[in-house]
Amino acid sequence: MATEGSAARQDRPSHATAVATTIAGAAAMGGFLFGYDTSVINGTVDALKSEFGLESVAVGFVVASALLGCAVGAWFAGPLADRFGRVRVMLLASLLFVVSALGSALAFGPADLTFWRVVGGLAVGAASVIAPAYIAEIAPAHLRGRLGSLQQLAIVTGIFAALLADYFIARVSGGAAGEFPLGGAAWRWMFASAAVPAVIYGMIALAIPESPRYLVKKRQEGRARQVLGRLTDGDVDGKIRDIARTLREDRPVRLRDLRGPRLGLLPIVWVGILLSVFQQFVGINVIFYYSSSLWQAVGFTENDAMLTSVITSITNIVTTLVAIALVDRIGRRRLLLAGAAGMTVTLAAMAIAFSTARIVDGQPELGPVAGPVALVAANLYVFAFGATWGPVVWVMLGEMFNNFIRAAALAVAASAQWIANWVITTTFPAMADIGLSFAYGFYTLSAALAFVFVYKSVRETKGRELEDMDEVAGAPVVTRAGRTRRVKPV
Numbered sequence: 001m002a003t004e005g006s007a008a009r010q011d012r013p014s015h016a017t018a019v020a021t022t023i024a025g026a027a028a029m030g031g032f033l034f035g036y037d038t039s040v041i042n043g044t045v046d047a048l049k050s051e052f053g054l055e056s057v058a059v060g061f062v063v064a065s066a067l068l069g070c071a072v073g074a075w076f077a078g079p080l081a082d083r084f085g086r087v088r089v090m091l092l093a094s095l096l097f098v099v100s101a102l103g104s105a106l107a108f109g110p111a112d113l114t115f116w117r118v119v120g121g122l123a124v125g126a127a128s129v130i131a132p133a134y135i136a137e138i139a140p141a142h143l144r145g146r147l148g149s150l151q152q153l154a155i156v157t158g159i160f161a162a163l164l165a166d167y168f169i170a171r172v173s174g175g176a177a178g179e180f181p182l183g184g185a186a187w188r189w190m191f192a193s194a195a196v197p198a199v200i201y202g203m204i205a206l207a208i209p210e211s212p213r214y215l216v217k218k219r220q221e222g223r224a225r226q227v228l229g230r231l232t233d234g235d236v237d238g239k240i241r242d243i244a245r246t247l248r249e250d251r252p253v254r255l256r257d258l259r260g261p262r263l264g265l266l267p268i269v270w271v272g273i274l275l276s277v278f279q280q281f282v283g284i285n286v287i288f289y290y291s292s293s294l295w296q297a298v299g300f301t302e303n304d305a306m307l308t309s310v311i312t313s314i315t316n317i318v319t320t321l322v323a324i325a326l327v328d329r330i331g332r333r334r335l336l337l338a339g340a341a342g343m344t345v346t347l348a349a350m351a352i353a354f355s356t357a358r359i360v361d362g363q364p365e366l367g368p369v370a371g372p373v374a375l376v377a378a379n380l381y382v383f384a385f386g387a388t389w390g391p392v393v394w395v396m397l398g399e400m401f402n403n404f405i406r407a408a409a410l411a412v413a414a415s416a417q418w419i420a421n422w423v424i425t426t427t428f429p430a431m432a433d434i435g436l437s438f439a440y441g442f443y444t445l446s447a448a449l450a451f452v453f454v455y456k457s458v459r460e461t462k463g464r465e466l467e468d469m470d471e472v473a474g475a476p477v478v479t480r481a482g483r484t485r486r487v488k489p490v
Contacts, residue, residue, distance in 0.1 A: 017143065019230045024135045024147040026204045028154035030090060030127035033097050033194070033201055035158025037120050038066065039313075040194055043166025044187040047176035051185070052110045064426050065114045069121020070128065071418035077126035078133075078411025085218075086134045086211045089126055094202030096123035098195050105192035120194075121418075129414045132398030133407055137211040138231055145327035145462060148398050152391030153320045158197075160313040165193045216243045258409055269409050271457055272397055276417030278450035279393045282343050283443030284385050285421060286428050287312070287378060312382060319386030331462040332392050333454060339388025340451035346381035347444040350374050355437035389450075399461050 041063055049059055073093075081089045100120030107113035131151050139147040170176050173186035180189045212231070215224035221240055228236045260266035265273075327335060353374035356367060401409040431439035 016231055016233050017140070020139055020143065021147060023138055023208050023231075024150055026208050027090070027131055027134045027138075028150040029197070029201045029204050030093060030131040031151040031154030032158035032161070033093075033197055034124050034127050034131075035155040035160075036162040036197055037097065037100070037124050037158075037194055038070075039159040039162040040166060040190055041066070041117070042163065043170060043176055044190050047185065047187040048110075048113070050177055051187070052113075054110060058110060060426060060429065062110055062114050062117060064422055066117040066121035066124070067418055067422035067425060069118035070125035071121075071415045071422070073122035073125025074129050074414035074418055075125070075411055077129040077414075078407035078409070080126075081130055081133065081214075081407045082217075085214055086130055086137075087205055087208065089130050090134075090205035091202055093123040093126040093130065094198055094205060096120065096126070097198030097201065101192055101194035101198060104194075105188045107188075107191075123198075125414065125418060128418070129407070129411050132394045133410050134211055136395075136398035136406075137213045138209075138227075140232060142328065144399055145332065145395050146324050148395035149320065149324040149327055149391040151394045151398075153317065153324065156313060156316040156320050156386065156390070160317060161197075162194075163313055166190050169193070212240075213243050216240055258405060258412060266405075266409075268401060269405075269412060272400060272409055272413035273416045274453055275393050275396060275458070276413045277420045278446060278453060279389050280417060280420035280424050281443070281446035282340075282385065282389065282450060283347070283424060283428075283440070283446070284382075284390070285425055286439070286443070287382060312379075315379060315382055316386045316390070319383045320391055322387040323391040326387070327392060327395060328462060331460050332396050333458055333460045335388045335392050336454045336458065337451060339384050339392070340447050340454060342384030343381055343389070343447040344444055344451065346377045346384060347440050347447055349377035350381070351437045351440035351444055353377065354435070354440060357436065396458075396461060 045059055045063070048054060048062065054062070073096075077089055077093075080092075096119055100116050100123060103116035103119065104113060107116060131154075132148060135148050135151060136144060166176070169180065169186050169189050170178070173180045173189075176185075176187045176190065178186050180186045182189075209227045209230075210223070212224040212227040215221070215227065224240055224243075225236055228239055232239060258265055258269050260269070262270055323335065353370040356370045358367075397410050397413050398406075428439060431442065
């Protein structure tokens with residue numbers, strides 16, 4: 001009997017790991033919708049111009065308006081998750097996704113299309129906060145980096161799925177403005193297709209357990225014990241005591257709890273905000289949203305642009321798998337430093353290449369040397385981002401804040417990320433008018449500054465329990481007497 005009990009105990013860690021991985025993968029479905037919703041509009045742009053008679057500026061506003069909705073959704077998702085639970089916010093996001101998909105598909109003008117895109121943005125913003133927070137809270141410390149990276153893997157897979165769906169819908173309809181075989185314009189079916197994964201996301205949210213850290217915060221220790229019993233092979237009661245030690249249970253967290261001595265915020269909150277801003281200021285969305293100028297400059301036809309985007313998204317998926325393999329081995333900080341260095345070099349190569357371009361009919365035209373250099377540099381840049389800053393920032397945002405402030409701090413950081421995304425997306429056309437070398441020069445500078453920032457201000461979080469993040473963050477800790485103190489970062 002002793003031998004059988006020993007064997008059972010040996011099996012349990014692998015079982016707990018499998019359960020945690022399955023639940024994390026299910027929660028990451030929010031990231032899939034995040035990627036799908038933000039990318040599905042790419043295939044509709046030309047059709048929207050002709051359908052509604054829009055100028056380029058108006059189309060840009062319709063596209064970018066969803067990003068502002070994302071910022072608002074991210075801002076409120078944290079407080080809502082602390083009050084009503086992570087799973088309920090997932091269900092709300094699922095409902096908003098479905099409404100946005102159907103509303104966009106049935107839009108009769110640019111005004112209501114913009115409204116429905118903002119509704120979708122609210123859902124995307126909420127999902128961008130809840131998924132990494134939830135995954136970090138259910139993942140064992142030794143797996144948290146890999147499971148947290150599932151969020152980015154889901155995002156890039158969602159981008160790929162959206163671009164692939166757009167490609168096939170356009171193919172069978174003779175273009176985005178063509179008639180879909182089942183009736184209606186193809187671009188409407190592109191928007192409607194987002195409803196399918198949105199419904200699946202809602203069904204998944206109904207099936208996964210609530211975060212044990214949220215349950216402890218709400219004094220539902222019996223439920224928390226049941227969830228932790230499935231996720232860990234260690235001392236469940238001791239784990240609950242550790243969680244309770246880091247939580248202030250007398251009231252829900254508020255955004256003012258993030259106040260601190262550095263320009264009004266805690267230093268760790270500024271670290272999260274700047275990680276988010278630099279992730280966008282290196283210009284990754286320019287590659288995905290405005291890549292046609294680059295591809296045409298090196299000889300691609302306009303008809304190949306959509307297929308090229310699909311291929312680029314596959315590259316992004318592969319590089320995210322590289323990050324998943326490395327993040328818990330070599331650490332978050334080293335990956336961020338390596339990625340910032342790689343992006344600085346590749347973006348500088350693109351800036352130099354485009355500085356040699358001739359303008360032909362309003363479009364840049366690269367020479368036989370500069371063209372291949374720019375093309376290779378662009379793909380290496382996508383690799384450098386996808387293997388480092390893409391997934392690792394989401395991992396760190398999910399784990400770097402302590403239990404008490406996590407949801408609220410992540411909401412602020414994610415909102416900053418969406419605002420930065422909007423700034424970069426909307427300013428690129430104006431920067432490109434000055435010159436693509438100027439635009440890529442700015443992104444090069446941002447990547448270099450990101451390297452300096454990580455080197456000086458970002459601490460390693462690999463292998464630490466979430467209950468130990470106070471030692472890294474200098475965040476508020478509740479003493480036994482019920483008073484708040486702060487600890488200095490180590």
